[in-house]
Amino acid sequence: MSFEQLRLIEPVLKALEHEGYSTPTPIQQQAIPFVLDKKDLLGCAQTGTGKTAAFAIPLLQLMHEDQQASRKGPRNIKALILTPTRELAIQIQESFTAYGRFLDLKSLVIFGGVSQHPQTEALKRGVDILIATPGRLLDLISQNYITLRDIKYFILDEADRMLDMGFVHDVKRVIIKLPEQRQTLFFSATMPPEIQTLANAILRNPAKVEVTPVSSTAETITQSMYFVNKNDKRNLLLHILKDKAIRTALVFTRTKHGADKVVKDLNKAEITAEAIHGNKSQNARQRALSNFKSQQTRVLVATDIAARGIDIDELTHVINYELPNVPETYVHRIGRTGRAGAKGMAISFCEGEEKPFLKDILKLIARDIPLVTEHPFHNGDNLSAPVQRPAAPKPKQQHPRDKKGGFSRNRQGHVAPREHKGNGGSNGNSSGNGQPRHGQQRGHQQRERSASK
Incomplete structure (x- = not known):
C-alpha cells in the first residue's frame, strides 16, 4: 500500500515525498482511514511504530479541510496533543512541521523547565495545533494564556507513560476543560486497568488499531x-x-x-x-x-x-x-x-x-x-544460585x-x-518500526560458546 491509496491530499503527499516516505507503516495503514472518517481511535502501539505520523498526517488534512471551509479569522487552538515528556513533545512538533510544510497551519510546543515567555508570545500570535506536556499546559491555562473551548481534535499520546510518571490526575484535569463535541485519539503501548478505564471514559465508539504487542522485539x-x-x-x-x-x-x-x-x-x-x-x-x-x-x-x-x-x-x-x-x-x-x-x-x-x-x-x-x-x-558463577519462578502446574513431560x-x-x-508448559519460542512478531530509513548495523562481533541444557 502507498500513501496515495489512503486518500491523502496533494500538499500532504508532497510533504511525505519531501521526507522520503512512500510506504505507510502498519499502524498508519490502519489508523489514517479511521481518523479521516472522523472516528475516535484507540491505538495500542509502542514508540517506533510510526504512530506519530498515524495521527499527525490525517489530523493535518482534516484541519486543512476545516480551514478551507470556514472564513479566515484569528487562529484559535483547534487541536491539542498531550504527551508526557518534553523530548517527545518536541519531536511531535517537528513531525507536524515536516508533514504540514505545504499547509497554512501553525503548531507550537510548550513544556516546563524553560521560560514561558517565548511560549506565551507565540500563543498571542495565534496557534492552530498545540503540543503540550500536562504541567505547563495547566499552568498557562490558569494564567489565562490558553483556552481549550475551541478544541476540535484531542490526542492523548503515551497514556501508560502518563500513568507511570504520575500525570494521570493532570490529564483528567485537562480533559474536564475540553468541549464534549470533539474527535479523540488515544494511544498507549500497554493497557493497564486504569488506562483502559480512562480510555473508556473519553472515547466514543472508537475504532481500535493494534500493532506490535509490547512483549515482542523486532526481528531486525x-x-x-x-x-x-x-x-x-x-x-x-x-x-x-x-x-x-x-x-x-x-x-x-x-x-x-x-x-x-x-x-x-x-x-x-x-x-x-x-x-x-x-x-x-x-x-x-x-x-x-x-x-x-x-x-x-x-x-x-x-x-x-x-x-x-x-x-x-x-x-x-x-x-x-x-x-x-x-x-x-x-x-x-x-x-x-x-x-x-x-x-x-x-x-x-x-x-x-x-x-x-x-x-x-x-x-x-x-x-x-x-x-x-x-x-x-x-x-x-555469580548467576549459579537458584532462581525461583512462580509456581505453575507440572507439565506432563519435563525436559x-x-x-x-x-x-x-x-x-x-x-x-x-526455566520453562513451564506453554513458555518458549519466539513470538515471531515484527514491529514495522517507524518510517523508512537508510543505514546498516555494524555489529560488535563476539564468538558465542555453545552449551547444552
Whole structure:
C-alpha cells in the first residue's frame, strides 16, 4: 500500500515525498482511514511504530479541510496533543512541521523547565495545533494564556507513560476543560486497568488499531547478553566501545547518578559521552540529544523516563548497562534501534543481583538471548544460585533442566528462563518500526560458546 491509496491530499503527499516516505507503516495503514472518517481511535502501539505520523498526517488534512471551509479569522487552538515528556513533545512538533510544510497551519510546543515567555508570545500570535506536556499546559491555562473551548481534535499520546510518571490526575484535569463535541485519539503501548478505564471514559465508539504487542522485539534487532560482575561493568563497556564500528550507542542506566558516573568514566577514557536525565536542565538535555544526533557525541547515557520518545535515525546500538526492573521497559529500550527494517544491536549486561530482572525479561519476550562468553570479564558463577519462578502446574513431560540455576542454556549457547508448559519460542512478531530509513548495523562481533541444557 502507498500513501496515495489512503486518500491523502496533494500538499500532504508532497510533504511525505519531501521526507522520503512512500510506504505507510502498519499502524498508519490502519489508523489514517479511521481518523479521516472522523472516528475516535484507540491505538495500542509502542514508540517506533510510526504512530506519530498515524495521527499527525490525517489530523493535518482534516484541519486543512476545516480551514478551507470556514472564513479566515484569528487562529484559535483547534487541536491539542498531550504527551508526557518534553523530548517527545518536541519531536511531535517537528513531525507536524515536516508533514504540514505545504499547509497554512501553525503548531507550537510548550513544556516546563524553560521560560514561558517565548511560549506565551507565540500563543498571542495565534496557534492552530498545540503540543503540550500536562504541567505547563495547566499552568498557562490558569494564567489565562490558553483556552481549550475551541478544541476540535484531542490526542492523548503515551497514556501508560502518563500513568507511570504520575500525570494521570493532570490529564483528567485537562480533559474536564475540553468541549464534549470533539474527535479523540488515544494511544498507549500497554493497557493497564486504569488506562483502559480512562480510555473508556473519553472515547466514543472508537475504532481500535493494534500493532506490535509490547512483549515482542523486532526481528531486525540482534540481542546479546553478557554475564559480568558489577564492578567489571565499566571495563566491559570500555572493551565493547573499542570497536570503531559502533558509531553511536545509547546506554541505559536505572538511576540519574548511575548515568552521570558512566559519562564520567567514558569521558575519562576519551570517549565522547553526555547524559540526559531529570536533573539536567531542558537546554542541557536538548543540547546533548542534538550532539548525539549529529554524532558529535558518540555515546548518550540515559535513564528510562528521559529517553522516552527519543527517535534517532540509524542508531546502531543500544546497551543496557543495567537491566531494567520492569520487563516491558527492556522492549522499549532496545526498540530505539533496528527501526523501519534497519538492523540494530542490543547488548545487555547482567550481574548477580539482576538475575530476577533477566528472568522476567526472558519470560516476557518468550525468546532466547545469545550469551556472549568470549570477553575478558565473563563471570557466570555469580548467576549459579537458584532462581525461583512462580509456581505453575507440572507439565506432563519435563525436559532436562540446569539444576544449578534459574537459566538453562540451549545448544546454541542462548540464555533462556526455566520453562513451564506453554513458555518458549519466539513470538515471531515484527514491529514495522517507524518510517523508512537508510543505514546498516555494524555489529560488535563476539564468538558465542555453545552449551547444552
